[in-house]
Structures are given as C-alpha cells and as structure tokens.
Amino acid sequence: MPQQVAPQGQGTGLFVNPAAARRAEFEAACGAQFAALALADSADAALAVLDGGSVDLLVIDLDRFDPELDHAGLTRLVRARAGAPTLILCPFANARWLPALMACGPIDYAIAPLDDEALRTAIKTRLAGAPTPPPVPTLRERELDALAALRARVRQALGEGEELEALAERLCRALAGWPGVLHAALFYLQPGGDLQLQAQAGERSLNLAKVLGRADRLLQSPLRQAFPGLLAAAGNTIALLDDLDKAGEPALAASLREHGAEMVLALPIPSNGPGAPRGSLCLLFRAARGFSRDELEALAELADLAAVGLRMADMNRESEEMLVRVTHLSTLDALTGVANRRHGETLLEQEIKRARRYKLPLALIAFDIDRFKNVNDRYGHPVGDMVLRAVADAAQHLVRASDVLVRAGGEEFQVIAPHTSAIDGLKVAEKLRTAIEATAMPGVDQVTISLGVAQLGEHESADSLTVRVNAALGRAKRAGRNCVELAMG
Structure with a gap:
C-alpha cells in the first residue's frame, strides 16, 4: 500500500520498490527533498497514486523487482507517465530492464548501487527540471552513423569467417572500432563445457585473462558476480557498470583503470532456445556515458547477430567433424579397424609415386591366416571374426609407424612398408609370423599365417607388385604354410 510522507522540500515524488527496508532507506536519504513523497510497494499501488493526483518525479528502484513477473506492471506504470519525469534506479547486474522500459516512454536512469549523496544529487537534478541533456542533433547523428557502421562491420565480420576462432576475433575488432570503446571481448560458453574468453581486441596492454585471473572455467571465477562480461553470460542479462567501484571489487576496479577503462557494458549472446546464453559481448569504455534506447537496441541486435554467427560456426564445425568421421569410416575396415582394400590401393599408389620421386625402396608384404575356413566351419563365424x-x-x-596395415579381403592382409628393401621386408614378415604364432587366440587353438614379400621394381605398377607378392604368398602356402617367401623379380 502507498504511504504518504510529510511535506518538507519542493515538488511531489513517488518512490516504488517492493522492499519495506529499501523504501525506508530512500525516505531517510531523500525525503527532505520533496514537498510530498509517496512510497509504493508495487506498480499497481503506484498507479493508484498517479490516479489520485500529479507527481513531479517518479522514482522506480528496480532492486528486488523480477523481470519476468513484474515486467507488465512496470511497463504500464512508465506508459502512464506519458513522458513526465521518470528516474529508473537500475542495478548494474540487471540492466536488461533499460531497453524494455525505454520502449514504453522517455525515462532517465542511474546505475545502482548509489550512495546517499549520489542519490540525492540525482533526485535534485531531476526535480530541478534538468535531466541529463540529450545530445545535440549533430552529435546524435554521428552516434547513429557510428551504430550503423558498427552493424555493417559486424555483419561483414560474420560473413567472412566460418571457424569460431576467426569469427570471434573479427567480431571483437569490429566492436572495438565503436567510438569510445577501449577494448572488446567475446566470452563463449562451450557446448557441454564452461565459459571461456574466446577473443578480445582493442587496447593491446589490456589482457582480460590476466585481469580475471584465468581465460577458461570462468563460471567458477570469484569475479562471476562482479565483472559484467561474466554476469551477462551467467545470468542472461545486460550488465552495465558505469562506475567500476560499484562492483565491490577494488582490485578489479584498479586493474581496469590502470589500462584506461572507466565503464563496462556486457550483453548476453542469446541461445537458440531456452537455457543459458551462448556467452556475452563485453565492451570496455574509456569514460562513463549514458545510452539511448536506439543504442541499447542496436547493441542487442549485435548480440543477436553474434548468436547467428556462432551457430553457423558450430554448424560448420559439426559438418566438418561429420565429414571427418564419414571419411574416416569410409577408409577403414569395419571389423578390424585397419585400412580397407580401396584405401589400401590408394595408399599403395601414393607410396609408389613417393618412392620413385625420392628413389627410395618400397616393400609390400601379403599374408593370410592359415586354414581360416576350418576356423569358421568348426567354431562359427563369430569366433572367426574375433580371430x-x-x-x-x-x-x-608390430608394424612401424610409417607402415600401413590393410585388410585386402576375407582373411587376407597387406603391409605397405615405405623405405624398406626386400631383405628388410623379409625381416618384418618373419617378425609378423612369429608374433601371430605366439598370440593366444580367443576360443581356438594356435593360429598361424603365411606371408609373401616383394620389393617394388624400377618401372613396376601397383597391380604388378600385387600380383608378384600374391604369387609369393601362394608359394608359402604350398610350402607347408606358416612361412615366408620372397617374390621373384
């Protein structure tokens, strides 16, 4: 219910805040400045006061108001003023109220917290009929031109790059070009991860990673509730710190001032749907300044554009990852995970070209599992697959890092061995033979392999080399299996 305070100063006032303690504090600090001061705990109660008579100055303290629950009532209250003097006391950590209320009619605002002296000065200025003067037309035009140019630079930045890192850097460079901006940063919430400083541009001596004490895991930062860039990303709100001391972190304020920053504005980058934002855009200014409705709406549009760009970057990254997975799967044998026959043929052609170009030896080893049909017939195909x-x-x-193991089909395998002569190929083949013979196979008795080895001839094709090594493998089979044969030249 509204409360009436005895006349003391000049002009009539109406102060609105849901907390009784806050209303009492305002009355004690500023009541003497009004001839009559009404106190209201809600928008409806304030509207009742306005219906009962004129009010020279409406003061809405947004502390304790909920943007979701109280938005409709407060917008009705601002509209009811029809342009009459209205002062909004807006917490620096929840400045998303400002563009919403500015859309309802002319308002003036001050960023809270304010000490009593600063609050009294703000009230005195508005009661005297001298609100913050609007910019002169030429300055206003320059501001709007700067916003239009900034939007164009951001759109260009978003259109030029597909990778997240490059896009974020271009976006920050574009934002740092806005008049008055000392430094710009983009904080990014990694999918399934934590908030990180993705990019920054502007004042070279200013590194926000050093100021914040870290560049990642920023949702666990002790400055999460103080620095606007983190506040906006964590709380999905506009954060406007027009006086660095209002954050209550003297070391943070001193560090930012050391690099020439006096004000910080951050806007959340919206997500594709409900849930936490994608991150935030953070602008550090050389001097404190006010923002018009057009400017805040334009900056919100930039955050929306950033969200589109980030989503495109994510989609491109997902497409590239999918292409890599598909390409990877298309080159591998599904059962064994080694190169499949088609990929093996491609790799063999490449190694032959490389061997000829650099005049290096190349060996091809072919082997298959002895009496593998008996394994399938006796134990079944599932056991055969395990073998x-x-x-x-x-x-x-066993093979070297430079060698390529290929499943050529069925129980047949190949080893492409670059920089390997026939003699060295025989040594590799013998190691393979003894290793397989000594390997315990699941569900079967001992398994052995037969092998053939061939060295690439001076003018030999891949097909000819394959025919020769398979012929050597055939001789190993006929020689009793579990042995190695060298291909004839």
Whole structure:
C-alpha cells in the first residue's frame, strides 16, 4: 500500500520498490527533498497514486523487482507517465530492464548501487527540471552513423569467417572500432563445457585473462558476480557498470583503470532456445556515458547477430567433424579397424609415386591366416571374426609407424612398408609370423599365417607388385604354410 510522507522540500515524488527496508532507506536519504513523497510497494499501488493526483518525479528502484513477473506492471506504470519525469534506479547486474522500459516512454536512469549523496544529487537534478541533456542533433547523428557502421562491420565480420576462432576475433575488432570503446571481448560458453574468453581486441596492454585471473572455467571465477562480461553470460542479462567501484571489487576496479577503462557494458549472446546464453559481448569504455534506447537496441541486435554467427560456426564445425568421421569410416575396415582394400590401393599408389620421386625402396608384404575356413566351419563365424580382430591387433602393434596395415579381403592382409628393401621386408614378415604364432587366440587353438614379400621394381605398377607378392604368398602356402617367401623379380 502507498504511504504518504510529510511535506518538507519542493515538488511531489513517488518512490516504488517492493522492499519495506529499501523504501525506508530512500525516505531517510531523500525525503527532505520533496514537498510530498509517496512510497509504493508495487506498480499497481503506484498507479493508484498517479490516479489520485500529479507527481513531479517518479522514482522506480528496480532492486528486488523480477523481470519476468513484474515486467507488465512496470511497463504500464512508465506508459502512464506519458513522458513526465521518470528516474529508473537500475542495478548494474540487471540492466536488461533499460531497453524494455525505454520502449514504453522517455525515462532517465542511474546505475545502482548509489550512495546517499549520489542519490540525492540525482533526485535534485531531476526535480530541478534538468535531466541529463540529450545530445545535440549533430552529435546524435554521428552516434547513429557510428551504430550503423558498427552493424555493417559486424555483419561483414560474420560473413567472412566460418571457424569460431576467426569469427570471434573479427567480431571483437569490429566492436572495438565503436567510438569510445577501449577494448572488446567475446566470452563463449562451450557446448557441454564452461565459459571461456574466446577473443578480445582493442587496447593491446589490456589482457582480460590476466585481469580475471584465468581465460577458461570462468563460471567458477570469484569475479562471476562482479565483472559484467561474466554476469551477462551467467545470468542472461545486460550488465552495465558505469562506475567500476560499484562492483565491490577494488582490485578489479584498479586493474581496469590502470589500462584506461572507466565503464563496462556486457550483453548476453542469446541461445537458440531456452537455457543459458551462448556467452556475452563485453565492451570496455574509456569514460562513463549514458545510452539511448536506439543504442541499447542496436547493441542487442549485435548480440543477436553474434548468436547467428556462432551457430553457423558450430554448424560448420559439426559438418566438418561429420565429414571427418564419414571419411574416416569410409577408409577403414569395419571389423578390424585397419585400412580397407580401396584405401589400401590408394595408399599403395601414393607410396609408389613417393618412392620413385625420392628413389627410395618400397616393400609390400601379403599374408593370410592359415586354414581360416576350418576356423569358421568348426567354431562359427563369430569366433572367426574375433580371430581376424586379434590377428589385426597383433600385426598393428608390430608394424612401424610409417607402415600401413590393410585388410585386402576375407582373411587376407597387406603391409605397405615405405623405405624398406626386400631383405628388410623379409625381416618384418618373419617378425609378423612369429608374433601371430605366439598370440593366444580367443576360443581356438594356435593360429598361424603365411606371408609373401616383394620389393617394388624400377618401372613396376601397383597391380604388378600385387600380383608378384600374391604369387609369393601362394608359394608359402604350398610350402607347408606358416612361412615366408620372397617374390621373384
């Protein structure tokens, strides 16, 4: 219910805040400045006061008001003023109220917290009929031109890059070009992760990672409730710190002032749907200044554009990751995880070209599992599949990093061995043979392999090399299996 305070000063006032303690504090600090002061705990109670008579100055203290629950009532209250003097006391950590209330009619605002002297000065200025003067037309035009240019630079930044890192850097450079901006930063909430400082531009001596004490895991930062860039991303709100001391962090304020910053504005980058924002845009200014409705709406539009850009970057990254996975899967044998036959043929052609260009030897080893059909017939195909995987794993651990293991089909495998002569190829093949013979195979008795080795001839094709190594493998089979044969030249 509204309360009436005895006349003391000049002009009539109406102070609105839901907390009785806050209303009492305002009365004690500023009551003497009014001839009559009414106190209201809600927008409806304030509207009742306005219906009962004229009010020279309406003061709405947004502390304790909920943007979701109280938005409709407060917008009705501002509209009811029809342009009459209205002062909004807006917490620096919840400045998203400002563009919403500015859309309802002319208002003046002050960023809270304010000490009693600063509050009395703000009230005295408005009661005297001298609110913050609007910019002269030429300055106003320059501000609007600067906003239009900034939007154009941001759109260009978003259109030029697809990768997140490059996009974020271009976006920060564009924002740092706005008049009065000392430094710009983009904080990004990683999918399934934490908030990190993605990019920054502007004053070279100013590194926000050093100011904040870290560049990632910023949602766990002790400055989460003080620095606007973190506040906006964590709380999904506009944060406007027009006086660095209002954050209550002297070390933070001193560090920012050391680099020439006097004010910080941060806007959340909206997500694609409900939930936490994608991050925030953070602007550090050389001097404190006020913002018009057009400016705040334009900055919110920039945050929306950033959200579109980030989503495009995410989609491009997801597409690239999917392409890598598809490409990876298309080159691998699904059962054993080694290179499949088609990819093996491509790699062999590449290694032959490289061997010829640099005049280096190249060996091809072919092997297959002895009497593998008996394994499938006796134990079943599931056991046969386990044997194939075990043989591939054993061979993969034995070959060198430069070698490529290929499943050529069925129980047949190849090893492409660059920089390897026939003699060295025989040594590699013998190691493979003894290793497989000594490997315990799941569900079966001992498994052995037969192998053929061939060195690339001076003018030989991949097909000819494959024919020769398979012929050597055939001789190993006929020689009793579990042995190595060298291909004839």
